[in-house]
Amino acid sequence: MNSHTDISRTASSGSGSSTSYPGVSSDTKKAANDAATDLQTLRDDLSTLKDTVTKLVSNAGSDAAKVARTATAGVANQVTDAASNIAERGSELASAASAQAKTFASELEAMGRRNPLGVMAGAVMVGVLVGLIGRGRS
Numbered sequence: 001m002n003s004h005t006d007i008s009r010t011a012s013s014g015s016g017s018s019t020s021y022p023g024v025s026s027d028t029k030k031a032a033n034d035a036a037t038d039l040q041t042l043r044d045d046l047s048t049l050k051d052t053v054t055k056l057v058s059n060a061g062s063d064a065a066k067v068a069r070t071a072t073a074g075v076a077n078q079v080t081d082a083a084s085n086i087a088e089r090g091s092e093l094a095s096a097a098s099a100q101a102k103t104f105a106s107e108l109e110a111m112g113r114r115n116p117l118g119v120m121a122g123a124v125m126v127g128v129l130v131g132l133i134g135r136g137r138s
Contacts, residue, residue, distance in 0.1 A: 112119040 108119075
């Protein structure tokens with residue numbers, strides 16, 4: 001059992017000393033040294049793997065944020081386009097309503113020129129109707 005502890009110390013220290021241990025062959029010492037070297041290589045590889053996985057997770061988070069920004073920008077552009085279309089259609093409707101109001105006013109004016117007494121009678125009727133409605137509420 002004591003020789004096992006001595007081999008571990010020799011393997012972990014990494015020294016290739018030629019101290020003689022009773023009952024331990026040089027092949028056993030070489031195998032212990034090789035095992036210590038392999039263990040250190042494995043530790044280094046695991047450390048590198050940990051760094052690689054950390055970078056991968058970080059990059060995946062950055063990529064997800066980029067995708068989210070792109071999607072948000074796309075939605076914002078679609079909303080802007082829809083708002084522009086609605087405003088344009090509203091403007092067209094307002095223009096059409098204005099044109100119809102002008103046409104109606106032109107028709108009333110033409111009717112007034114053709115039949116002035118009829119227009120005056122219509123205005124009196126509208127006035128009486130507004131008066132009756134206003135009187136009923138007071």
